[in-house]
Amino acid sequence: MRPLSGVMENKMAASGDSAGCRPNSTEANSKWLDAHYDPMANIHTFSACLALADLHGDGEYKLVVGDLGANGRHPRLKVLKGPSVLTESPLPTLPSAAAAFLMEPHEPRTPALALASGPCVYVYKNLRPYFKFSLPPLPPNPLEQDLWNQAKERSYWGAWQGFGCASRRSRGDSSWPWPSSGGDSRKEEKAFTSWGKQGLWSKQDRIDPLTLKEMLEGIREKAEVPLSVQSLRFLHLELGEMEAFVAQHKNQPIKRQTVITAMTILKKNLADEDAVSCLVLGTENRELLVLDPEAFTVLTKMSLPSVPVFLEVSGQFDVEFWLTAACRDGNIYILRRDSKRPRYCIELSSQPVGLVRIHKTLVVGSTQDMLHSFTHKGKKLWTVPMPAPILTMSLLEQRSRGLQAVMAGLANGEMRIYRDKALLNIIRTPDAVTSICFGRYGREDNTLIMTTRGGGLVIKILKRTAVFGEGAGEAGPPPAQALRLNVPRKTRLYVDQTLREREAGTAMHRAFQMDLYLLRLRAARAYVQALESSLNPVSATLREPLKLHAVVQGLGPTFRLTLHLQNTSAVRPAIGLLVSFLYNESLYALPRAFFKVPMLVPGLSYPMETFVECLSDKGISDIIKVLVLREGQSAPLLSAHINMPVSEGLVAA
Amino acid sequence: MGLLDKLSGLLGLKKKEVHVLCLGLDNSGKTTIINKLKPSNAQTQDIVPTIGFSIEKFKTSSLAFTVFDMSGQGRYRNLWEHYYKEGQAIIFVIDSSDRLRMVVAKEELDILLNHPDIKHRRIPILFFANKMDLRDAVTSVKVSQLLSLENIKDKPWHICASDAIKGEGLQEGVDWLQDQIQAVKT
Numbered sequence: 022m023r024p025l026s027g028v029m030e031n032k033m034a035a036s037g038d039s040a041g042c043r044p045n046s047t048e049a050n051s052k053w054l055d056a057h058y059d060p061m062a063n064i065h066t067f068s069a070c071l072a073l074a075d076l077h078g079d080g081e082y083k084l085v086v087g088d089l090g091a092n093g094r095h096p097r098l099k100v101l102k103g104p105s106v107l108t109e110s111p112l113p114t115l116p117s118a119a120a121a122f123l124m125e126p127h128e129p130r131t132p133a134l135a136l137a138s139g140p141c142v143y144v145y146k147n148l149r150p151y152f153k154f155s156l157p158p159l160p161p162n163p164l165e166q167d168l169w170n171q172a173k174e175r176s177y178w179g180a181w182q183g184f185g186c187a188s189r190r191s192r193g194d195s196s197w198p199w200p201s202s203g204g205d206s207r208k209e210e211k212a213f214t215s216w217g218k219q220g221l222w223s224k225q226d227r228i229d230p231l232t233l234k235e236m237l238e239g240i241r242e243k244a245e246v247p248l249s250v251q252s253l254r255f256l257h258l259e260l261g262e263m264e265a266f267v268a269q270h271k272n273q274p275i276k277r278q279t280v281i282t283a284m285t286i287l288k289k290n291l292a293d294e295d296a297v298s299c300l301v302l303g304t305e306n307r308e309l310l311v312l313d314p315e316a317f318t319v320l321t322k323m324s325l326p327s328v329p330v331f332l333e334v335s336g337q338f339d340v341e342f343w344l345t346a347a348c349r350d351g352n353i354y355i356l357r358r359d360s361k362r363p364r365y366c367i368e369l370s371s372q373p374v375g376l377v378r379i380h381k382t383l384v385v386g387s388t389q390d391m392l393h394s395f396t397h398k399g400k401k402l403w404t405v406p407m408p409a410p411i412l413t414m415s416l417l418e419q420r421s422r423g424l425q426a427v428m429a430g431l432a433n434g435e436m437r438i439y440r441d442k443a444l445l446n447i448i449r450t451p452d453a454v455t456s457i458c459f460g461r462y463g464r465e466d467n468t469l470i471m472t473t474r475g476g477g478l479v480i481k482i483l484k485r486t487a488v489f490g491e492g493a494g495e496a497g498p499p500p501a502q503a504l505r506l507n508v509p510r511k512t513r514l515y516v517d518q519t520l521r522e523r524e525a526g527t528a529m530h531r532a533f534q535m536d537l538y539l540l541r542l543r544a545a546r547a548y549v550q551a552l553e554s555s556l557n558p559v560s561a562t563l564r565e566p567l568k569l570h571a572v573v574q575g576l577g578p579t580f581r582l583t584l585h586l587q588n589t590s591a592v593r594p595a596i597g598l599l600v601s602f603l604y605n606e607s608l609y610a611l612p613r614a615f616f617k618v619p620m621l622v623p624g625l626s627y628p629m630e631t632f633v634e635c636l637s638d639k640g641i642s643d644i645i646k647v648l649v650l651r652e653g654q655s656a657p658l659l660s661a662h663i664n665m666p667v668s669e670g671l672v673a674a
Numbered sequence: 675m676g677l678l679d680k681l682s683g684l685l686g687l688k689k690k691e692v693h694v695l696c697l698g699l700d701n702s703g704k705t706t707i708i709n710k711l712k713p714s715n716a717q718t719q720d721i722v723p724t725i726g727f728s729i730e731k732f733k734t735s736s737l738a739f740t741v742f743d744m745s746g747q748g749r750y751r752n753l754w755e756h757y758y759k760e761g762q763a764i765i766f767v768i769d770s771s772d773r774l775r776m777v778v779a780k781e782e783l784d785i786l787l788n789h790p791d792i793k794h795r796r797i798p799i800l801f802f803a804n805k806m807d808l809r810d811a812v813t814s815v816k817v818s819q820l821l822s823l824e825n826i827k828d829k830p831w832h833i834c835a836s837d838a839i840k841g842e843g844l845q846e847g848v849d850w851l852q853d854q855i856q857a858v859k860t
């Protein structure tokens with residue numbers, strides 16, 4: 022708790038939700054305790070590189086961070102205890118994932134830590150280097166190897182000259198305290214001598230660094246087999262550095278290795294919480310590898326159509342398991358124990374930005390700012406739009422209440438928590454969150470750890486009394502969805518009808534379309550006719566927009582007829598209008614069948630009353646036509662037919 | 675001889691048992707403190723009524739201690755809150771080296787102070803800012819700040835830094851508690 026945490030609280034309260042009823046995280050009703058906030062923690066990472074584990078077996082859980090370093094320089098492995106860094110050590114390349122896993126079933130059951138970085142997984146026990154696993158090498162491009170072999174000879178004299186500066190850079194692998202994965206270095210040695218024996222280079226064909234660069238670039242352009250890292254690094258060098266580089270690498274046959282893009286853990290043969298687990302690696306080479314927990318041999322290898330970026334697994338390696346890989350081609354592939362190739366494929370219409378598995382459902386965040394949910398067989402369940410791009414995702418599991426939910430960190434500084442489609446909670450953070458992790462930390466079960474874009478660290482603890490309710494959320498299924506529909510039973514008629522529909526679907530559709538067009542045609546004709554004869558109560562001329570509406574009151578024999586005339590133009594008053602009634606004079610008598618209308622101010626409705634006397638006592642009624650005319654024009658502007666009611670007064674008398 | 679001899683002796687004259695609740699988060703040092711306070715001849719009964727919730731109890735001639743972890747989720751809460759009614763003094767133990775969980779300790783303290791069986795009683799509260807020997811530990815002043823103890827207006831309270839393993843600081847606290855109970859009794 023630094024005084025800084027107070028600053029955050031103020032900020033958060035100030036940016037409080039305006040929409041009131043939504044589940045938010047303002048001070049008063051927050052479900053979270055603000056345990057720590059350090060905007061200058063200098064942690065730059067993403068969710069895959071965070072792991073929580075009881076690394077010392079003392080019940081105090083630590084946070085493992087594969088830190089990219091500011092601007093991706095100076096990658097480090099950091100272990101945090103409570104709010105502060107316990108240990109940190111530099112990494113040779115950027116980390117891609119971190120995981121804690123149990124290697125063997127014996128006591129003490131303290132988990133090992135695995136950190137994937139470049140082509141290697143560094144395994145630590147008790148925070149001490151224990152093993153370095155390297156991905157098996159790929160066959161190098163023989164042409165490339167040839168070039169390097171020829172370059173070597175010539176650089177012999179330069180080797181000694183440039184050694185001083187080369188040795189600074191050569192720190193690489195040798196200074197690392199890693200027991201390397203045995204056999205392959207010997208193999209490499211052999212490969213090297215065999216090149217020599219075959220005499221593929223001779224002292225005459227020597228290549229100077231510049232030519233080497235040109236030729237390597239040539240190979241890179243053709244790129245049937247990608248260049249080795251060594252060559253790629255060489256191509257980046259300045260002229261002055263080349264000689265030394267060549268000298269330094271003279272004794273190393275080129276190696277081509279792919280890199281690890283994703284890592285997760287899979288239980289070996291028990292479903293227990295603390296069961297021995299295998300590491301599952303995804304590689305740039307479009308493969309998935311499962312490693313033995315103790316020997317770190319490759320137990321199984323599966324290939325994918327694209328490069329995996331997020332992995333989720335369930336089940337146990339020896340029994341049955343599901344592997345889900347969200348890949349760079351925008352697809353999610355699902356593999357099972359017995360399948361060497363994907364069993365199911367989910368096609369997203371955009372790139373995945375996060376993948377979380379809850380029981381048998383998958384939740385994927387996409388670059389279209391959406392959360393999508395699928396079954397483990399690829400059936401789509403739902404989609405929820407997000408208000409901003411999704412930066413990272415992770416699982417929230419509150420064991421004591423059996424809650425599993427998805428957390429999504431958004432670019433607008435919100436961290437949203439969803440159970441299925443229902444929004445449970447929004448946490449507003451002072452800066453956009455780039456990595457999230459929830460679980461037991463220190464001695465507290467429900468701790469939320471977030472790191473921000475600016476390198477800040479936020480730690481919140483879920484209140485012990487907090488319960489996530491769905492009611493507060495705006496999303497969630499509408500109540501109508503819960504109503505049972507009265508679906509008719511499958512009667513004989515229903516079945517016949519369905520069959521007929523299935524067989525004659527096209528014809529039925531055509532018939533329907535035909536009728537629809539006829540209907541539209543008729544309607545259009547009637548409308549045109551009405552317009553031509555101005556038979557409608559709404560004037561269609563643009564110059565004289567008028568609306569007429571009539572009301573008849575009374576029982577008879579005398580009725581009161583009220584006309585409401587309105588000038589619907591925006592500004593222009595209507596002057597010089599006349600109203601005329603046309604009716605059967607043997608049935609009705611009106612005091613004035615024709616009168617002038619006063620000036621109509623736009624927008625107002627003018628009531629005009631007149632009495633109508635019914636002359637017949639036979640209980641018959643007729644229509645009275647109302648025409649609105651303009652002085653000097655014979656065609657009416659608009660007209661209305663008033664259906665007069667039967668005169669009851671007379672009938673009753 | 676336990677530290678409580680004087681306290682229990684004094685109270686013993688009144689032939690009345692005083693119930694003391696010893697509370698705090700798990701791992702704060704309650705058991706260690708109580709074991710230091712316990713006279714060697716005290717009878718201990720450990721009871722485990724429910725999974726996930728355990729209470730330690732012991733009695734001297736005039737004092738009854740009930741100790742429990744304020745951990746876990748809501749559903750065990752009503753079990754321990756059941757003991758609030760009979761408590762006549764509270765010892766609240768804080769791990770001063772657990773900076774992250776200081777907010778949790780504060781939250782638990784606030785819930786305790788607002789409980790109907792505690793809220794309106796002038797019940798003395800003794801805070802032990804325990805584990806002061808550890809490097810990460812914050813001072814007792816800082817602890818009382820972090821827990822906003824200055825807001826407790828209607829109950830006598832006192833905070834002592836302590837090292838339960840060596841037994842340092844415990845006597846000071848117990849002396850204070852003794853004065854308070856005596857003040858109430860007379």
Ligand SMILES: Nc1nc2c(ncn2[C@@H]2O[C@H](COP(=O)(O)OP(=O)(O)O)[C@@H](O)[C@H]2O)c(=O)[nH]1
Nearest residue numbers: 700701702703704705706804805836837838839
């Ligand atoms: N360094 C140190 N450790 C302590 C102190 N008090 C308790 N501990 C240790 O903290 C751990 C938890 O103590 P315990 O009494 O079981 O805590 P409880 O869960 O509150 O009963 C034990 O390992 C104790 O040895 C102290 O003052 N200083």
Ligand SMILES: [Mg+2]
Nearest residue numbers: 701704705706
């Ligand atoms: Mg205990």
